[in-house]
Amino acid sequence: MVKRRGLGRGLGVNALIPEVVSEETILKPSATLSVNEIEPNREQPRKNFDKDKLEALAESIKLHGIVQPLIVTKADGYYKIVAGERRWRAAKLAGIKDVPVIIRDYSSLEVEEIALIENLQREDLNPLEEAFGYKQLMDKFGLTQEDVSVKIGKSRPAVTNSLRLLKLPEKVQEMIKKGVLSVGHAKVLLGVENPVNILKFAEIVVERDLNVRQTEALIKQLPSKPKKEVKRDANVENAISDACRMLEKKYGTKIKVSYSSNYKGKVEISFKDLKQMTKLLEEMGK
Numbered sequence: 601m602v603k604r605r606g607l608g609r610g611l612g613v614n615a616l617i618p619e620v621v622s623e624e625t626i627l628k629p630s631a632t633l634s635v636n637e638i639e640p641n642r643e644q645p646r647k648n649f650d651k652d653k654l655e656a657l658a659e660s661i662k663l664h665g666i667v668q669p670l671i672v673t674k675a676d677g678y679y680k681i682v683a684g685e686r687r688w689r690a691a692k693l694a695g696i697k698d699v700p701v702i703i704r705d706y707s708s709l710e711v712e713e714i715a716l717i718e719n720l721q722r723e724d725l726n727p728l729e730e731a732f733g734y735k736q737l738m739d740k741f742g743l744t745q746e747d748v749s750v751k752i753g754k755s756r757p758a759v760t761n762s763l764r765l766l767k768l769p770e771k772v773q774e775m776i777k778k779g780v781l782s783v784g785h786a787k788v789l790l791g792v793e794n795p796v797n798i799l800k801f802a803e804i805v806v807e808r809d810l811n812v813r814q815t816e817a818l819i820k821q822l823p824s825k826p827k828k829e830v831k832r833d834a835n836v837e838n839a840i841s842d843a844c845r846m847l848e849k850k851y852g853t854k855i856k857v858s859y860s861s862n863y864k865g866k867v868e869i870s871f872k873d874l875k876q877m878t879k880l881l882e883e884m885g886k
Contacts, residue, residue: 633679671704
C-alpha cells in the first residue's frame with residue numbers, strides 16, 4: 601500500500617538522472633512502498649550482484665535505513681524499479697518490509713535509458729558490462745560517444761576505449777568477465793589484427809600469468825605484416841624512365857625520381873660542384 605509524502609514540483613528526468621544525481625545527492629522520497637509491491641526492471645544491464653557487497657549493504661541498511669530512495673514507475677499491477685535495484689535487494693535481505701521511493705511516470709524507453717545511466721554511474725560493473733551499457737545507450741537512444749561521456753560523467757577517450765573491448769573475440773571477453781584478464785591486457789591485445797592470434801596470445805597470457813608489460817613484449821614477437829606490393833602502370837613507368845634519360849642528357853648529370861604508389865614523390869638532381877649547380881639552376885630558370 602502506498603503511503604504518500606510531499607514532494608516539490610519540477611524534479612524531472614534530467615534532475616533525477618543522469619547529470620545531477622550522484623552518490624552524495626539525497627532525494628526526498630514521495631512515498632513508502634512494500635518491497636513486495638516492487639519488482640526489478642528486467643531490461644537493466646546489471647545481471648549479477650555481488651553477494652558479499654549486498655550483505656554489507658544490508659547490514660548498513662539495518663543500522664541507518666535507506667538514505668537514498670528508490671525511483672520507481674507504475675507498471676501493470678506493480679511498481680517497476682527505475683533506479684535502486686541494489687538497495688531493494690539489500691532491503692529484502694535485511695528483512696525491511698517498506699522502502700522509501702520516488703514515484704515518477706516514465707515511458708518504457710525512458711525507464712530503460714535512466715536505468716542504464718543509473719547503473720553505469722553508480723554500480724561496479726565489470727568492464728564488459730560497462731562497454732555493453734555504453735553500446736546500448738548509443739544503439740537504442742541514438743547517442744554519440746560524446747553524449748554518453750557527458751551523461752555518464754566520463755571522458756570521451758574512456759568511453760571510446762571501453763567500447764573497443766567489444767571488438768575482442770567472445771572467448772577473450774569471457775576471460776575479462778571472469779577477471780583472469782585485465783583491461784590493461786585487453787588494450788594490448790587489441791593491437792593484434794587477427795582475432796585468432798588475439799585468442800592465442802590471451803591463452804598464453806593466462807597460462808603464464810603475464811603482466812601487461814610482459815604481454816606487450818609477447819605481442820612484439822609477432823612477425824610484422826608484409827607490405828602489400830603495389831602493381832604499377834607499365835606505360836607510366838616507361839614514360840618516367842624516358843623523361844629521366846632525356847633530362848640527364850640535357851643537363852649532363854644524374855637524375856633520380858622516387859615516388860609512392862600514387863606517384864607522390866620527388867626528383868633529385870646531382871651536381872659535383874658550385875659551378876655545375878649554378879649552371880643547372882640557370883638552365884632550369886630559362
